[in-house]
Amino acid sequence: MILNRAAKPLDFSPVIKLMGGLGAIDGRRGLEITVNYVQSFFDRYLKQEKAPLLDGRSSEYPEVYIESH
Secondary structure (H helix, E strand, C coil), X not given: CEEECCCCCEECCCCEEECCCCCCCCHHHHHHHHHHHHHHHHHHHXXXXXXXXXXXXXXXXXXXXXXXX
16 A cells, blocks of 8 residues: 555555645645556566666655555
8 A cells, every 4th residue: 555644545456545734735736646656566576677666665755654554
């Protein structure tokens, strides 16, 4: 699960869940984060390509953390 601490509770899919509310995060920033993480997911799991964004914390997106169960 990919979580964004700066966003409101919106559940776009089982892959990405934005937590906190779109109040603290600019809508364009939230969209940028969503697009890049979804693209990375598809790159890794559909195209079998490297997707370092999914490997852990990113300095580009410090408000996002990845939680696995």
